[in-house]
Amino acid sequence: MxxxxxxxxxxxxxxxxxxxxxxxxxxxxxxxxxxxxxxxxxxxxxxxxxxxxxxxxxxxxxxxxxxEKPLQYILGTTHFMDLELQVNENVLIPRPETEELVQWILDDISSEKSDIRHQKTEVRNQPNEKDTENLIPPPLTILDIGTGSGCIAIALAKNLPDAKVYALDVSEEALEVAQKNAESNGVDIGFMHQDIFNPELELESELHFDIIVSNPPYVRELEKKEINKNVKDFEPDTALFVSDEDPLVFYKAIMGFSENNLNENGSLYFEINQYLGEETKALFNTRNFSEIELRKDIFGNDRMLKAKRT
Missing domain, CATH: 1.10.8 (Helicase, Ruva Protein; domain 3)
Incomplete structure:
Protein backbone atom coordinates (compact mmCIF):
# COMPACT_ATOMS: atom_id res chain seq x y z
CA MET A 1 0.00 0.00 0.00
CA GLU A 68 -7.84 7.16 22.53
CA LYS A 69 -4.80 5.48 24.03
CA PRO A 70 -1.97 8.04 24.39
CA LEU A 71 0.56 7.86 21.58
CA GLN A 72 3.40 7.84 24.11
CA TYR A 73 2.14 4.55 25.55
CA ILE A 74 1.67 3.12 22.06
CA LEU A 75 5.23 3.94 21.04
CA GLY A 76 6.62 3.30 24.53
CA THR A 77 8.68 6.50 24.51
CA THR A 78 8.36 10.22 25.05
CA HIS A 79 10.60 13.28 25.23
CA PHE A 80 11.25 15.47 28.25
CA MET A 81 13.80 18.29 28.30
CA ASP A 82 15.86 16.83 25.43
CA LEU A 83 15.74 13.37 27.02
CA GLU A 84 14.18 10.27 25.53
CA LEU A 85 12.30 8.29 28.16
CA GLN A 86 10.48 4.99 28.21
CA VAL A 87 6.90 5.13 29.46
CA ASN A 88 4.10 2.66 30.02
CA GLU A 89 0.80 2.54 31.90
CA ASN A 90 2.64 2.29 35.24
CA VAL A 91 3.87 5.90 35.02
CA LEU A 92 2.46 9.28 34.10
CA ILE A 93 3.41 10.77 30.77
CA PRO A 94 5.73 13.75 31.51
CA ARG A 95 4.23 17.11 30.60
CA PRO A 96 5.55 20.56 29.64
CA GLU A 97 4.47 22.01 32.99
CA THR A 98 6.83 19.62 34.75
CA GLU A 99 9.64 20.80 32.49
CA GLU A 100 8.94 24.31 33.80
CA LEU A 101 9.31 23.04 37.37
CA VAL A 102 12.68 21.47 36.58
CA GLN A 103 13.82 24.62 34.80
CA TRP A 104 12.89 26.72 37.85
CA ILE A 105 15.19 24.56 39.98
CA LEU A 106 18.02 24.77 37.46
CA ASP A 107 17.65 28.55 37.17
CA ASP A 108 17.76 28.96 40.95
CA ILE A 109 20.89 26.81 41.21
CA SER A 110 22.53 28.75 38.38
CA SER A 111 21.72 32.02 40.15
CA GLU A 112 23.18 30.75 43.42
CA LYS A 113 26.38 29.67 41.64
CA SER A 114 26.63 33.11 40.08
CA ASP A 115 26.37 34.69 43.54
CA ILE A 116 29.19 32.45 44.80
CA ARG A 117 31.40 33.41 41.86
CA HIS A 118 30.75 37.06 42.67
CA GLN A 119 31.69 36.51 46.33
CA LYS A 120 34.91 34.75 45.33
CA THR A 121 35.84 37.68 43.12
CA GLU A 122 35.31 40.06 46.03
CA VAL A 123 37.46 37.89 48.32
CA ARG A 124 40.32 37.80 45.79
CA ASN A 125 40.33 41.57 45.87
CA GLN A 126 40.63 41.60 49.67
CA PRO A 127 43.96 39.90 50.55
CA ASN A 128 43.22 39.63 54.27
CA GLU A 129 40.02 37.65 53.75
CA LYS A 130 39.74 33.87 54.11
CA ASP A 131 40.74 31.54 51.31
CA THR A 132 38.23 31.60 48.45
CA GLU A 133 38.17 27.80 48.47
CA ASN A 134 36.08 28.00 51.64
CA LEU A 135 33.28 29.48 49.53
CA ILE A 136 32.95 26.34 47.41
CA PRO A 137 29.83 24.50 48.62
CA PRO A 138 29.65 20.70 48.83
CA PRO A 139 27.75 18.84 46.06
CA LEU A 140 24.01 19.30 46.17
CA THR A 141 21.85 16.45 47.41
CA ILE A 142 18.44 16.24 45.73
CA LEU A 143 15.42 13.99 46.32
CA ASP A 144 12.53 13.49 43.89
CA ILE A 145 9.47 12.11 45.70
CA GLY A 146 7.03 10.11 43.57
CA THR A 147 9.48 9.87 40.71
CA GLY A 148 7.31 7.86 38.29
CA SER A 149 9.19 7.67 34.99
CA GLY A 150 12.14 9.38 36.67
CA CYS A 151 11.80 12.42 34.40
CA ILE A 152 12.50 15.05 37.09
CA ALA A 153 15.37 13.21 38.76
CA ILE A 154 17.01 12.28 35.46
CA ALA A 155 16.73 15.78 34.01
CA LEU A 156 18.29 17.24 37.17
CA ALA A 157 21.07 14.64 37.23
CA LYS A 158 21.79 15.25 33.55
CA ASN A 159 22.06 19.01 34.03
CA LEU A 160 23.80 18.85 37.43
CA PRO A 161 26.50 16.20 37.01
CA ASP A 162 28.10 17.01 40.39
CA ALA A 163 24.85 16.63 42.33
CA LYS A 164 23.84 13.51 44.23
CA VAL A 165 20.31 12.73 43.08
CA TYR A 166 17.90 10.30 44.74
CA ALA A 167 14.38 9.27 43.74
CA LEU A 168 11.61 7.64 45.74
CA ASP A 169 8.39 5.92 44.70
CA VAL A 170 5.86 3.57 46.26
CA SER A 171 5.40 1.68 42.98
CA GLU A 172 7.92 -1.02 42.15
CA GLU A 173 6.67 -1.03 38.54
CA ALA A 174 7.31 2.71 38.23
CA LEU A 175 10.79 2.32 39.69
CA GLU A 176 11.61 -0.34 37.08
CA VAL A 177 10.76 2.19 34.36
CA ALA A 178 12.72 4.96 36.09
CA GLN A 179 15.81 2.77 36.51
CA LYS A 180 15.80 1.85 32.81
CA ASN A 181 15.48 5.52 31.91
CA ALA A 182 18.38 6.48 34.16
CA GLU A 183 20.57 3.81 32.57
CA SER A 184 19.66 4.76 29.01
CA ASN A 185 20.39 8.41 29.74
CA GLY A 186 23.69 7.71 31.46
CA VAL A 187 22.97 9.08 34.94
CA ASP A 188 23.49 7.58 38.38
CA ILE A 189 20.48 7.96 40.68
CA GLY A 190 19.82 6.38 44.05
CA PHE A 191 16.37 4.82 43.72
CA MET A 192 14.34 3.92 46.80
CA HIS A 193 11.16 1.87 47.09
CA GLN A 194 9.43 3.75 49.89
CA ASP A 195 6.01 5.08 50.90
CA ILE A 196 5.96 8.75 51.91
CA PHE A 197 3.00 7.95 54.21
CA ASN A 198 5.02 5.39 56.18
CA PRO A 199 5.48 6.99 59.63
CA GLU A 200 8.61 4.89 60.15
CA LEU A 201 10.17 5.89 56.83
CA GLU A 202 13.93 5.90 57.23
CA LEU A 203 16.43 6.63 54.51
CA GLU A 204 19.75 4.89 54.22
CA SER A 205 22.68 6.63 55.92
CA GLU A 206 20.31 9.21 57.43
CA LEU A 207 20.28 11.18 54.20
CA HIS A 208 19.51 14.87 54.29
CA PHE A 209 18.81 16.99 51.25
CA ASP A 210 19.40 20.48 49.91
CA ILE A 211 16.44 20.20 47.54
CA ILE A 212 13.30 18.08 47.67
CA VAL A 213 11.04 18.14 44.62
CA SER A 214 7.75 16.42 43.92
CA ASN A 215 4.94 16.22 41.40
CA PRO A 216 2.52 14.30 43.62
CA PRO A 217 -1.08 13.29 42.90
CA TYR A 218 -3.24 16.41 43.19
CA VAL A 219 -6.31 16.11 40.92
CA ARG A 220 -9.47 15.96 43.02
CA GLU A 221 -12.14 13.35 42.27
CA LEU A 222 -14.57 16.19 41.51
CA GLU A 223 -12.26 17.30 38.69
CA LYS A 224 -12.39 13.95 36.86
CA LYS A 225 -15.06 15.30 34.53
CA GLU A 226 -12.49 17.81 33.21
CA ILE A 227 -9.94 15.10 32.43
CA ASN A 228 -9.63 13.80 28.88
CA LYS A 229 -10.44 10.15 28.19
CA ASN A 230 -6.86 9.43 27.06
CA VAL A 231 -5.64 10.45 30.53
CA LYS A 232 -8.47 9.16 32.68
CA ASP A 233 -8.68 5.72 31.06
CA PHE A 234 -4.98 4.97 30.59
CA GLU A 235 -2.71 6.84 33.01
CA PRO A 236 -2.38 5.41 36.55
CA ASP A 237 -5.10 6.66 38.91
CA THR A 238 -2.82 6.43 41.93
CA ALA A 239 -0.44 8.96 40.35
CA LEU A 240 -3.23 11.40 39.49
CA PHE A 241 -6.14 11.52 41.90
CA VAL A 242 -6.73 12.46 45.54
CA SER A 243 -9.90 12.60 47.60
CA ASP A 244 -12.05 15.71 47.64
CA GLU A 245 -11.96 15.65 51.45
CA ASP A 246 -8.15 15.92 51.77
CA PRO A 247 -6.68 17.05 48.43
CA LEU A 248 -3.43 18.27 49.99
CA VAL A 249 -2.66 14.99 51.73
CA PHE A 250 0.58 14.42 49.80
CA TYR A 251 1.82 17.94 50.46
CA LYS A 252 1.23 17.49 54.18
CA ALA A 253 3.15 14.22 54.19
CA ILE A 254 6.07 15.63 52.20
CA MET A 255 6.12 18.75 54.35
CA GLY A 256 6.39 16.62 57.49
CA PHE A 257 9.10 14.50 55.91
CA SER A 258 10.99 17.64 54.88
CA GLU A 259 11.05 19.01 58.41
CA ASN A 260 13.28 16.08 59.32
CA ASN A 261 15.16 15.46 56.07
CA LEU A 262 15.58 18.82 54.36
CA ASN A 263 18.64 20.81 55.36
CA GLU A 264 18.21 24.21 56.97
CA ASN A 265 17.67 26.78 54.19
CA GLY A 266 17.02 23.88 51.83
CA SER A 267 14.32 24.31 49.20
CA LEU A 268 11.10 22.46 48.44
CA TYR A 269 9.66 22.56 44.91
CA PHE A 270 6.23 21.24 43.96
CA GLU A 271 3.90 20.94 41.04
CA ILE A 272 0.43 21.79 42.36
CA ASN A 273 -3.27 21.81 41.55
CA GLN A 274 -4.04 25.03 39.69
CA TYR A 275 -7.26 25.50 41.70
CA LEU A 276 -5.55 25.12 45.08
CA GLY A 277 -2.60 27.47 44.79
CA GLU A 278 -3.49 29.74 47.70
CA GLU A 279 -4.58 26.81 49.86
CA THR A 280 -1.27 25.04 49.24
CA LYS A 281 0.67 28.21 49.99
CA ALA A 282 -1.30 28.71 53.21
CA LEU A 283 -0.45 25.16 54.29
CA PHE A 284 3.28 25.95 54.28
CA ASN A 285 2.69 29.17 56.18
CA THR A 286 1.59 27.08 59.16
CA ARG A 287 4.98 25.36 59.59
CA ASN A 288 8.70 26.13 59.55
CA PHE A 289 8.93 27.34 55.97
CA SER A 290 9.58 30.78 54.51
CA GLU A 291 9.99 32.55 51.15
CA ILE A 292 6.93 30.70 49.88
CA GLU A 293 6.38 31.48 46.22
CA LEU A 294 3.64 30.52 43.78
CA ARG A 295 4.50 30.49 40.10
CA LYS A 296 2.24 30.23 37.06
CA ASP A 297 2.81 27.90 34.11
CA ILE A 298 2.88 28.84 30.43
CA PHE A 299 -0.93 28.72 30.40
CA GLY A 300 -1.26 31.25 33.24
CA ASN A 301 -2.33 28.71 35.88
CA ASP A 302 -0.94 28.47 39.41
CA ARG A 303 1.16 25.36 38.85
CA MET A 304 4.33 25.48 40.97
CA LEU A 305 5.30 26.30 44.52
CA LYS A 306 8.63 26.84 46.23
CA ALA A 307 9.37 27.07 49.95
CA LYS A 308 12.52 27.24 52.07
CA ARG A 309 13.00 25.43 55.37
CA THR A 310 13.86 27.81 58.19
Missing part, protein backbone atom coordinates in the same frame (compact mmCIF):
# COMPACT_ATOMS: atom_id res chain seq x y z
CA UNK A 2 1.13 3.55 -0.69
CA UNK A 3 2.29 5.43 2.40
CA UNK A 4 0.14 8.42 1.47
CA UNK A 5 -2.90 6.11 1.38
CA UNK A 6 -2.16 5.01 4.94
CA UNK A 7 -2.00 8.67 5.95
CA UNK A 8 -5.44 9.18 4.40
CA UNK A 9 -6.75 6.20 6.39
CA UNK A 10 -5.40 7.74 9.63
CA UNK A 11 -7.45 10.85 8.91
CA UNK A 12 -10.57 8.93 7.88
CA UNK A 13 -10.51 6.86 11.08
CA UNK A 14 -9.48 9.60 13.51
CA UNK A 15 -11.01 12.84 12.21
CA UNK A 16 -13.93 12.64 14.66
CA UNK A 17 -11.61 12.25 17.63
CA UNK A 18 -8.66 14.58 17.04
CA UNK A 19 -7.78 17.83 15.24
CA UNK A 20 -6.22 17.45 11.78
CA UNK A 21 -2.81 18.73 12.96
CA UNK A 22 -2.73 16.20 15.79
CA UNK A 23 -3.53 13.33 13.43
CA UNK A 24 -0.69 14.45 11.17
CA UNK A 25 1.60 14.45 14.21
CA UNK A 26 0.45 10.93 15.15
CA UNK A 27 1.11 9.64 11.63
CA UNK A 28 4.55 11.19 11.28
CA UNK A 29 5.58 10.09 14.77
CA UNK A 30 4.58 6.52 13.91
CA UNK A 31 6.49 6.36 10.63
CA UNK A 32 9.53 7.86 12.32
CA UNK A 33 9.35 5.41 15.22
CA UNK A 34 8.51 2.22 13.32
CA UNK A 35 10.04 2.85 9.89
CA UNK A 36 12.77 5.43 10.64
CA UNK A 37 11.29 7.71 7.97
CA UNK A 38 11.51 11.51 8.19
CA UNK A 39 8.25 13.45 8.06
CA UNK A 40 9.17 15.05 4.72
CA UNK A 41 9.39 11.64 3.02
CA UNK A 42 6.04 12.03 1.22
CA UNK A 43 7.19 15.30 -0.30
CA UNK A 44 10.17 13.67 -1.98
CA UNK A 45 8.75 10.16 -2.47
CA UNK A 46 4.97 10.52 -2.95
CA UNK A 47 4.82 7.05 -4.51
CA UNK A 48 6.54 5.26 -1.62
CA UNK A 49 5.00 1.82 -1.12
CA UNK A 50 5.17 -0.24 2.07
CA UNK A 51 5.26 -3.99 2.47
CA UNK A 52 2.63 -5.78 4.57
CA UNK A 53 5.23 -6.19 7.31
CA UNK A 54 5.94 -2.46 7.31
CA UNK A 55 2.23 -1.59 7.33
CA UNK A 56 1.37 -3.77 10.34
CA UNK A 57 2.71 -1.61 13.22
CA UNK A 58 1.10 1.49 11.67
CA UNK A 59 -2.34 -0.11 11.60
CA UNK A 60 -1.85 -1.52 15.10
CA UNK A 61 -1.02 1.98 16.34
CA UNK A 62 -4.10 3.32 14.53
CA UNK A 63 -6.31 0.78 16.32
CA UNK A 64 -4.98 1.96 19.68
CA UNK A 65 -5.43 5.62 18.73
CA UNK A 66 -9.09 4.93 17.91
CA UNK A 67 -9.47 3.83 21.53
Missing amino acids: LLKEIKDIFHKELDELYPKEEIDSFFYSCIEHYLKLERFILAIQPGLTLTKEEEQPLFEALAHLKL
Whole structure:
Protein backbone atom coordinates (compact mmCIF):
# COMPACT_ATOMS: atom_id res chain seq x y z
CA MET A 1 0.00 0.00 0.00
CA LEU A 2 1.13 3.55 -0.69
CA LEU A 3 2.29 5.43 2.40
CA LYS A 4 0.14 8.42 1.47
CA GLU A 5 -2.90 6.11 1.38
CA ILE A 6 -2.16 5.01 4.94
CA LYS A 7 -2.00 8.67 5.95
CA ASP A 8 -5.44 9.18 4.40
CA ILE A 9 -6.75 6.20 6.39
CA PHE A 10 -5.40 7.74 9.63
CA HIS A 11 -7.45 10.85 8.91
CA LYS A 12 -10.57 8.93 7.88
CA GLU A 13 -10.51 6.86 11.08
CA LEU A 14 -9.48 9.60 13.51
CA ASP A 15 -11.01 12.84 12.21
CA GLU A 16 -13.93 12.64 14.66
CA LEU A 17 -11.61 12.25 17.63
CA TYR A 18 -8.66 14.58 17.04
CA PRO A 19 -7.78 17.83 15.24
CA LYS A 20 -6.22 17.45 11.78
CA GLU A 21 -2.81 18.73 12.96
CA GLU A 22 -2.73 16.20 15.79
CA ILE A 23 -3.53 13.33 13.43
CA ASP A 24 -0.69 14.45 11.17
CA SER A 25 1.60 14.45 14.21
CA PHE A 26 0.45 10.93 15.15
CA PHE A 27 1.11 9.64 11.63
CA TYR A 28 4.55 11.19 11.28
CA SER A 29 5.58 10.09 14.77
CA CYS A 30 4.58 6.52 13.91
CA ILE A 31 6.49 6.36 10.63
CA GLU A 32 9.53 7.86 12.32
CA HIS A 33 9.35 5.41 15.22
CA TYR A 34 8.51 2.22 13.32
CA LEU A 35 10.04 2.85 9.89
CA LYS A 36 12.77 5.43 10.64
CA LEU A 37 11.29 7.71 7.97
CA GLU A 38 11.51 11.51 8.19
CA ARG A 39 8.25 13.45 8.06
CA PHE A 40 9.17 15.05 4.72
CA ILE A 41 9.39 11.64 3.02
CA LEU A 42 6.04 12.03 1.22
CA ALA A 43 7.19 15.30 -0.30
CA ILE A 44 10.17 13.67 -1.98
CA GLN A 45 8.75 10.16 -2.47
CA PRO A 46 4.97 10.52 -2.95
CA GLY A 47 4.82 7.05 -4.51
CA LEU A 48 6.54 5.26 -1.62
CA THR A 49 5.00 1.82 -1.12
CA LEU A 50 5.17 -0.24 2.07
CA THR A 51 5.26 -3.99 2.47
CA LYS A 52 2.63 -5.78 4.57
CA GLU A 53 5.23 -6.19 7.31
CA GLU A 54 5.94 -2.46 7.31
CA GLU A 55 2.23 -1.59 7.33
CA GLN A 56 1.37 -3.77 10.34
CA PRO A 57 2.71 -1.61 13.22
CA LEU A 58 1.10 1.49 11.67
CA PHE A 59 -2.34 -0.11 11.60
CA GLU A 60 -1.85 -1.52 15.10
CA ALA A 61 -1.02 1.98 16.34
CA LEU A 62 -4.10 3.32 14.53
CA ALA A 63 -6.31 0.78 16.32
CA HIS A 64 -4.98 1.96 19.68
CA LEU A 65 -5.43 5.62 18.73
CA LYS A 66 -9.09 4.93 17.91
CA LEU A 67 -9.47 3.83 21.53
CA GLU A 68 -7.84 7.16 22.53
CA LYS A 69 -4.80 5.48 24.03
CA PRO A 70 -1.97 8.04 24.39
CA LEU A 71 0.56 7.86 21.58
CA GLN A 72 3.40 7.84 24.11
CA TYR A 73 2.14 4.55 25.55
CA ILE A 74 1.67 3.12 22.06
CA LEU A 75 5.23 3.94 21.04
CA GLY A 76 6.62 3.30 24.53
CA THR A 77 8.68 6.50 24.51
CA THR A 78 8.36 10.22 25.05
CA HIS A 79 10.60 13.28 25.23
CA PHE A 80 11.25 15.47 28.25
CA MET A 81 13.80 18.29 28.30
CA ASP A 82 15.86 16.83 25.43
CA LEU A 83 15.74 13.37 27.02
CA GLU A 84 14.18 10.27 25.53
CA LEU A 85 12.30 8.29 28.16
CA GLN A 86 10.48 4.99 28.21
CA VAL A 87 6.90 5.13 29.46
CA ASN A 88 4.10 2.66 30.02
CA GLU A 89 0.80 2.54 31.90
CA ASN A 90 2.64 2.29 35.24
CA VAL A 91 3.87 5.90 35.02
CA LEU A 92 2.46 9.28 34.10
CA ILE A 93 3.41 10.77 30.77
CA PRO A 94 5.73 13.75 31.51
CA ARG A 95 4.23 17.11 30.60
CA PRO A 96 5.55 20.56 29.64
CA GLU A 97 4.47 22.01 32.99
CA THR A 98 6.83 19.62 34.75
CA GLU A 99 9.64 20.80 32.49
CA GLU A 100 8.94 24.31 33.80
CA LEU A 101 9.31 23.04 37.37
CA VAL A 102 12.68 21.47 36.58
CA GLN A 103 13.82 24.62 34.80
CA TRP A 104 12.89 26.72 37.85
CA ILE A 105 15.19 24.56 39.98
CA LEU A 106 18.02 24.77 37.46
CA ASP A 107 17.65 28.55 37.17
CA ASP A 108 17.76 28.96 40.95
CA ILE A 109 20.89 26.81 41.21
CA SER A 110 22.53 28.75 38.38
CA SER A 111 21.72 32.02 40.15
CA GLU A 112 23.18 30.75 43.42
CA LYS A 113 26.38 29.67 41.64
CA SER A 114 26.63 33.11 40.08
CA ASP A 115 26.37 34.69 43.54
CA ILE A 116 29.19 32.45 44.80
CA ARG A 117 31.40 33.41 41.86
CA HIS A 118 30.75 37.06 42.67
CA GLN A 119 31.69 36.51 46.33
CA LYS A 120 34.91 34.75 45.33
CA THR A 121 35.84 37.68 43.12
CA GLU A 122 35.31 40.06 46.03
CA VAL A 123 37.46 37.89 48.32
CA ARG A 124 40.32 37.80 45.79
CA ASN A 125 40.33 41.57 45.87
CA GLN A 126 40.63 41.60 49.67
CA PRO A 127 43.96 39.90 50.55
CA ASN A 128 43.22 39.63 54.27
CA GLU A 129 40.02 37.65 53.75
CA LYS A 130 39.74 33.87 54.11
CA ASP A 131 40.74 31.54 51.31
CA THR A 132 38.23 31.60 48.45
CA GLU A 133 38.17 27.80 48.47
CA ASN A 134 36.08 28.00 51.64
CA LEU A 135 33.28 29.48 49.53
CA ILE A 136 32.95 26.34 47.41
CA PRO A 137 29.83 24.50 48.62
CA PRO A 138 29.65 20.70 48.83
CA PRO A 139 27.75 18.84 46.06
CA LEU A 140 24.01 19.30 46.17
CA THR A 141 21.85 16.45 47.41
CA ILE A 142 18.44 16.24 45.73
CA LEU A 143 15.42 13.99 46.32
CA ASP A 144 12.53 13.49 43.89
CA ILE A 145 9.47 12.11 45.70
CA GLY A 146 7.03 10.11 43.57
CA THR A 147 9.48 9.87 40.71
CA GLY A 148 7.31 7.86 38.29
CA SER A 149 9.19 7.67 34.99
CA GLY A 150 12.14 9.38 36.67
CA CYS A 151 11.80 12.42 34.40
CA ILE A 152 12.50 15.05 37.09
CA ALA A 153 15.37 13.21 38.76
CA ILE A 154 17.01 12.28 35.46
CA ALA A 155 16.73 15.78 34.01
CA LEU A 156 18.29 17.24 37.17
CA ALA A 157 21.07 14.64 37.23
CA LYS A 158 21.79 15.25 33.55
CA ASN A 159 22.06 19.01 34.03
CA LEU A 160 23.80 18.85 37.43
CA PRO A 161 26.50 16.20 37.01
CA ASP A 162 28.10 17.01 40.39
CA ALA A 163 24.85 16.63 42.33
CA LYS A 164 23.84 13.51 44.23
CA VAL A 165 20.31 12.73 43.08
CA TYR A 166 17.90 10.30 44.74
CA ALA A 167 14.38 9.27 43.74
CA LEU A 168 11.61 7.64 45.74
CA ASP A 169 8.39 5.92 44.70
CA VAL A 170 5.86 3.57 46.26
CA SER A 171 5.40 1.68 42.98
CA GLU A 172 7.92 -1.02 42.15
CA GLU A 173 6.67 -1.03 38.54
CA ALA A 174 7.31 2.71 38.23
CA LEU A 175 10.79 2.32 39.69
CA GLU A 176 11.61 -0.34 37.08
CA VAL A 177 10.76 2.19 34.36
CA ALA A 178 12.72 4.96 36.09
CA GLN A 179 15.81 2.77 36.51
CA LYS A 180 15.80 1.85 32.81
CA ASN A 181 15.48 5.52 31.91
CA ALA A 182 18.38 6.48 34.16
CA GLU A 183 20.57 3.81 32.57
CA SER A 184 19.66 4.76 29.01
CA ASN A 185 20.39 8.41 29.74
CA GLY A 186 23.69 7.71 31.46
CA VAL A 187 22.97 9.08 34.94
CA ASP A 188 23.49 7.58 38.38
CA ILE A 189 20.48 7.96 40.68
CA GLY A 190 19.82 6.38 44.05
CA PHE A 191 16.37 4.82 43.72
CA MET A 192 14.34 3.92 46.80
CA HIS A 193 11.16 1.87 47.09
CA GLN A 194 9.43 3.75 49.89
CA ASP A 195 6.01 5.08 50.90
CA ILE A 196 5.96 8.75 51.91
CA PHE A 197 3.00 7.95 54.21
CA ASN A 198 5.02 5.39 56.18
CA PRO A 199 5.48 6.99 59.63
CA GLU A 200 8.61 4.89 60.15
CA LEU A 201 10.17 5.89 56.83
CA GLU A 202 13.93 5.90 57.23
CA LEU A 203 16.43 6.63 54.51
CA GLU A 204 19.75 4.89 54.22
CA SER A 205 22.68 6.63 55.92
CA GLU A 206 20.31 9.21 57.43
CA LEU A 207 20.28 11.18 54.20
CA HIS A 208 19.51 14.87 54.29
CA PHE A 209 18.81 16.99 51.25
CA ASP A 210 19.40 20.48 49.91
CA ILE A 211 16.44 20.20 47.54
CA ILE A 212 13.30 18.08 47.67
CA VAL A 213 11.04 18.14 44.62
CA SER A 214 7.75 16.42 43.92
CA ASN A 215 4.94 16.22 41.40
CA PRO A 216 2.52 14.30 43.62
CA PRO A 217 -1.08 13.29 42.90
CA TYR A 218 -3.24 16.41 43.19
CA VAL A 219 -6.31 16.11 40.92
CA ARG A 220 -9.47 15.96 43.02
CA GLU A 221 -12.14 13.35 42.27
CA LEU A 222 -14.57 16.19 41.51
CA GLU A 223 -12.26 17.30 38.69
CA LYS A 224 -12.39 13.95 36.86
CA LYS A 225 -15.06 15.30 34.53
CA GLU A 226 -12.49 17.81 33.21
CA ILE A 227 -9.94 15.10 32.43
CA ASN A 228 -9.63 13.80 28.88
CA LYS A 229 -10.44 10.15 28.19
CA ASN A 230 -6.86 9.43 27.06
CA VAL A 231 -5.64 10.45 30.53
CA LYS A 232 -8.47 9.16 32.68
CA ASP A 233 -8.68 5.72 31.06
CA PHE A 234 -4.98 4.97 30.59
CA GLU A 235 -2.71 6.84 33.01
CA PRO A 236 -2.38 5.41 36.55
CA ASP A 237 -5.10 6.66 38.91
CA THR A 238 -2.82 6.43 41.93
CA ALA A 239 -0.44 8.96 40.35
CA LEU A 240 -3.23 11.40 39.49
CA PHE A 241 -6.14 11.52 41.90
CA VAL A 242 -6.73 12.46 45.54
CA SER A 243 -9.90 12.60 47.60
CA ASP A 244 -12.05 15.71 47.64
CA GLU A 245 -11.96 15.65 51.45
CA ASP A 246 -8.15 15.92 51.77
CA PRO A 247 -6.68 17.05 48.43
CA LEU A 248 -3.43 18.27 49.99
CA VAL A 249 -2.66 14.99 51.73
CA PHE A 250 0.58 14.42 49.80
CA TYR A 251 1.82 17.94 50.46
CA LYS A 252 1.23 17.49 54.18
CA ALA A 253 3.15 14.22 54.19
CA ILE A 254 6.07 15.63 52.20
CA MET A 255 6.12 18.75 54.35
CA GLY A 256 6.39 16.62 57.49
CA PHE A 257 9.10 14.50 55.91
CA SER A 258 10.99 17.64 54.88
CA GLU A 259 11.05 19.01 58.41
CA ASN A 260 13.28 16.08 59.32
CA ASN A 261 15.16 15.46 56.07
CA LEU A 262 15.58 18.82 54.36
CA ASN A 263 18.64 20.81 55.36
CA GLU A 264 18.21 24.21 56.97
CA ASN A 265 17.67 26.78 54.19
CA GLY A 266 17.02 23.88 51.83
CA SER A 267 14.32 24.31 49.20
CA LEU A 268 11.10 22.46 48.44
CA TYR A 269 9.66 22.56 44.91
CA PHE A 270 6.23 21.24 43.96
CA GLU A 271 3.90 20.94 41.04
CA ILE A 272 0.43 21.79 42.36
CA ASN A 273 -3.27 21.81 41.55
CA GLN A 274 -4.04 25.03 39.69
CA TYR A 275 -7.26 25.50 41.70
CA LEU A 276 -5.55 25.12 45.08
CA GLY A 277 -2.60 27.47 44.79
CA GLU A 278 -3.49 29.74 47.70
CA GLU A 279 -4.58 26.81 49.86
CA THR A 280 -1.27 25.04 49.24
CA LYS A 281 0.67 28.21 49.99
CA ALA A 282 -1.30 28.71 53.21
CA LEU A 283 -0.45 25.16 54.29
CA PHE A 284 3.28 25.95 54.28
CA ASN A 285 2.69 29.17 56.18
CA THR A 286 1.59 27.08 59.16
CA ARG A 287 4.98 25.36 59.59
CA ASN A 288 8.70 26.13 59.55
CA PHE A 289 8.93 27.34 55.97
CA SER A 290 9.58 30.78 54.51
CA GLU A 291 9.99 32.55 51.15
CA ILE A 292 6.93 30.70 49.88
CA GLU A 293 6.38 31.48 46.22
CA LEU A 294 3.64 30.52 43.78
CA ARG A 295 4.50 30.49 40.10
CA LYS A 296 2.24 30.23 37.06
CA ASP A 297 2.81 27.90 34.11
CA ILE A 298 2.88 28.84 30.43
CA PHE A 299 -0.93 28.72 30.40
CA GLY A 300 -1.26 31.25 33.24
CA ASN A 301 -2.33 28.71 35.88
CA ASP A 302 -0.94 28.47 39.41
CA ARG A 303 1.16 25.36 38.85
CA MET A 304 4.33 25.48 40.97
CA LEU A 305 5.30 26.30 44.52
CA LYS A 306 8.63 26.84 46.23
CA ALA A 307 9.37 27.07 49.95
CA LYS A 308 12.52 27.24 52.07
CA ARG A 309 13.00 25.43 55.37
CA THR A 310 13.86 27.81 58.19
